[in-house]
Amino acid sequence: SQQGEEDPQALSIQEGENATMNCSYKTSINNLQWYRQNSGRGLVHLILIRSNEREKHSGRLRVTLDTSKKSSSLLITASRAADTASYFCATPYGGSQGNLIFGKGTKLSVKP
């Protein structure tokens, strides 16, 4: 499989704490994306980081990318109960980089 793999599979924290999720992938990529999925809903794009970037911020989100280790991390700072969701990393795959392949996700639970 050429999927990214998220770690941990599940994470439970208290409101206000930071949450860190990791993603490892297998092939060379030109970008990596993070998505969120609330229960029973479709996926929502959070952030895209390109292979020539090492870190990117968006509000309370911070994403890092280490192409030498083929890994990425998503940090959510000052978490809120509304952040409870599954988080997926996605990488392009295939000769044309046309496929967008998702990992199995990290299920985050933020307790109020």
Place this chain on the structure above:
Amino acid sequence: DAGVIQSPRHEVTEMGQEVTLRCKPISGHDYLFWYRQTMMRGLELLIYFNNNVPIDDSGMPEDRFSAKMPNASFSTLKIQPSEPRDSAVYFCASSLGAGNTEAFFGQGTRLTVV
């Protein structure tokens, strides 16, 4: 734009019946993806189109599955005959630039085959 629109939201059908899932992508998006999500296998890419042309259908599990995109604003995923193991949530997504840009997902169709 209303986003990616899928129908129906829920479908319950009997084994052996034909099932057709529908998707309207965001206007102007050149790429359309069909995914299947299950607890066991996660989110699997079934097929994707570029400018209405199927590019990679290697994820389509069997000949029972077929997908079409007759025009830029409509795509279908058909399962004939359906089997209980096809039960899953099927998502359609569209994007401007394939794997290099943000994908926009529909709300999904929850299919139950009994």
